[in-house]
Amino acid sequence: MPRPRVNLLSVELIADAAIELADSGEQFGVNALARRLGVTPSSLYNHVDGKDAIIELMRGRLSRRYLPAAVTGDWETVITGTVRALRRLYAEHPLIVPLIVGKTITDPGVIAQYDHLATALVDAGVPDGEVLAIVAIVDAYAIGFGLDLASPAEVWQPDTPTTTLGRLITDAARGAERSDAAFEIGLEMLVASLRVRRDGLRAR
Amino acid sequence: MPRPRVNLLSVELIADAAIELADSGEQFGVNALARRLGVTPSSLYNHVDGKDAIIELMRGRLSRRYLPAAVTGDWETVITGTVRALRRLYAEHPLIVPLIVGKTITDPGVIAQYDHLATALVDAGVPDGEVLAIVAIVDAYAIGFGLDLASPAEVWQPDTPTTTLGRLITDAARGAERSDAAFEIGLEMLVASLRVRRDGLRAR
DNA sequence: ACCTGAACACCGTTCAAGT
DNA sequence: ACCTGAACACCGTTCAAGT
Numbered sequence: 001m002p003r004p005r006v007n008l009l010s011v012e013l014i015a016d017a018a019i020e021l022a023d024s025g026e027q028f029g030v031n032a033l034a035r036r037l038g039v040t041p042s043s044l045y046n047h048v049d050g051k052d053a054i055i056e057l058m059r060g061r062l063s064r065r066y067l068p069a070a071v072t073g074d075w076e077t078v079i080t081g082t083v084r085a086l087r088r089l090y091a092e093h094p095l096i097v098p099l100i101v102g103k104t105i106t107d108p109g110v111i112a113q114y115d116h117l118a119t120a121l122v123d124a125g126v127p128d129g130e131v132l133a134i135v136a137i138v139d140a141y142a143i144g145f146g147l148d149l150a151s152p153a154e155v156w157q158p159d160t161p162t163t164t165l166g167r168l169i170t171d172a173a174r175g176a177e178r179s180d181a182a183f184e185i186g187l188e189m190l191v192a193s194l195r196v197r198r199d200g201l202r203a204r
Numbered sequence: 205m206p207r208p209r210v211n212l213l214s215v216e217l218i219a220d221a222a223i224e225l226a227d228s229g230e231q232f233g234v235n236a237l238a239r240r241l242g243v244t245p246s247s248l249y250n251h252v253d254g255k256d257a258i259i260e261l262m263r264g265r266l267s268r269r270y271l272p273a274a275v276t277g278d279w280e281t282v283i284t285g286t287v288r289a290l291r292r293l294y295a296e297h298p299l300i301v302p303l304i305v306g307k308t309i310t311d312p313g314v315i316a317q318y319d320h321l322a323t324a325l326v327d328a329g330v331p332d333g334e335v336l337a338i339v340a341i342v343d344a345y346a347i348g349f350g351l352d353l354a355s356p357a358e359v360w361q362p363d364t365p366t367t368t369l370g371r372l373i374t375d376a377a378r379g380a381e382r383s384d385a386a387f388e389i390g391l392e393m394l395v396a397s398l399r400v401r402r403d404g405l406r407a408r
Numbered sequence: 409a410c411c412t413g414a415a416c417a418c419c420g421t422t423c424a425a426g427t
Numbered sequence: 428a429c430c431t432g433a434a435c436a437c438c439g440t441t442c443a444a445g446t
Binding site: 094095097098101102103104105106108111112114115118119122128129130131132133134136137139140141143144145154155156157158159160162163164165166167168169171172182183185186189190192193194196197 | 298299301302305306307308309310312315316318319322323326332333334335336337338340341343344345347348349351358359360361362363364366367368369370371372373375376386387389390393394396397398400401
Binding site for chain 2: 431
């Protein structure tokens, strides 16, 4: 008996269930997602354009959730605000990183957020040719720290004895607050470096 | 007629073909890999433990190729040497990034290289609790810049008008040398920041 | 318009059978 | 020891059929 009186699915329901599925650690896929929604895989295609579109939807949904209003203020505020938000996103949803990495960003909301950041950098006097690189750094910085916060023990798994790494991995097991501190220090360093770099250009 | 006089496959042949396959942009998988090697998919399982093991093999092979001998010298030399090598790796093989990201590192050679870097940082006076974070940053920095160098136009694809991003993307099309310059500047900034951070600790 | 169920091409992996 | 070919469970996607 298909087609109940009220719709079982919507784009939002699909996106949220997809995020839950990825976070659960279960193998991500259309079939598992349909199962979780109590629905046939083919039903999803009435609302959404397939697996890749669902992943792009997840990116958009999480971005809107973690970077809610456009961060306003000077470029330093925009950068630190964006990086902190991104890092929280990646730290709380580390398992979506492998899904979205390397996939072209098309979601208009996400594009707008990167555009906002790029504009702030240009306004701050960063030369055009370096803006995208800095945006890439900022993003990579957030990803790197997010993954570090989430799962240091799942990143490296040494079978052979190590001089330093093995000890640090076991020590890091309960080091979330320390990772927080390191992140803030690193972010401060990053901004300071950009400030120096920009002032150096100004002085020419 | 199975089993020719001389072996068709070896771990090295499989790893190299896998890297070529990923670089080609063709969908990566066991079947495509076997096709490329002129062999049945099931043949691969005589030499290798399945898809994930092949991917880990690719990581190991590329790491050995780009970081050949252990970088020696003071910690600054170790860091800059490692980051430059990693960035070249990611820039010349951007399509393997989505394959290896988020997958646990087990290859002994790769573990040894990260261990080497971690040891250099500890010897330099970086507190234990921050070493893994810095290693994560360094890695993320290399990935971010590698991806930026390889495919700025494939990272963002705005459908809606943007104030800054769209212009930068088209401008960046032929900006590989400029990206090189930005990378070196950023690396210099990174090392300088670490130096300040370490000296600050020393002074306490 | 929305959901099902059957069907399709393809995927990674196992394993008996050959040399 | 190494490769094939058949088989398996599963994947993403399409589409006619139902309401």
